[in-house]
Amino acid sequence: MEASLKRSHHKIFPTHSLSWFLAGLALLYVEAAALLDPLGVPLLPHRMIQDVLQSPFGFHLLLLGIPCCVYVLGWRARDLFAWLWAPHVVTVDDEGLRADVTRIRWRDVREVVEQHAHDRLVLRHAGGTLRLRLDLWSDADALHEAVLSQVVPRLLERVSLQVSAGQPVRFGPLTLGDAGLTHRGRLWRWDDIESIRLQDEVDQGFASRELIIVAQGRTRKFDEAKVINAPVLLAYLSDRLAG
Structure with a gap:
């Protein structure tokens, strides 16, 4: 570039987090009203508090209200706080x-x-x-591509020089060397590696991306977030296997 x-x-406002933030505040207010009502602090009408506590979910409100507030405000609405800072x-x-x-x-x-x-x-x-x-951020895909297009080639050049000099290069759980790729002390030589790719995974609503390496007839999966410089490793192996 x-x-x-x-x-x-x-930066763009995270509207999806606003609803979670408001829900968390509402839950926190109801929880505070239930806890302070016996002390004579009327955050909500006494009759309403009694109806809530005597309902089937009243016990769960007292027991799990605070942890739920922490989860909603601290996790589900976290993008709102990140946006502010x-x-x-x-x-x-x-x-x-x-x-x-x-x-x-x-x-x-x-x-x-x-x-x-x-x-x-x-x-x-x-x-x-x-x-x-x-x-x-606005146009997030373009931002992502621009950063990687500048960072990956520079890191790839360094990695290539290190490997050529006989120095091992660590990529989280994987170590790259001139002879091949090592995982947990086991070496996969270049002839052993059949393919490498990235693959999106969704498990119980949780989206992730995995680095898939097929070597010696077996498929190994690595969480991309745990593979340091995963785009660089992917580029290096793709070039090495293609050549």
């Missing part, structure tokens, strides 16, 4: 990424981790770590 194609992405604009160009006062140069990025389940891209660089929540 050339400097003339510099692009800015503005996020910078107003993220700008990418051929030199790096800028988010308000934060500036990251592509050449300083050491690791990239894709957290597909959370729609998040984690960049570890010389100055720290940036967790880029893609769903908070």
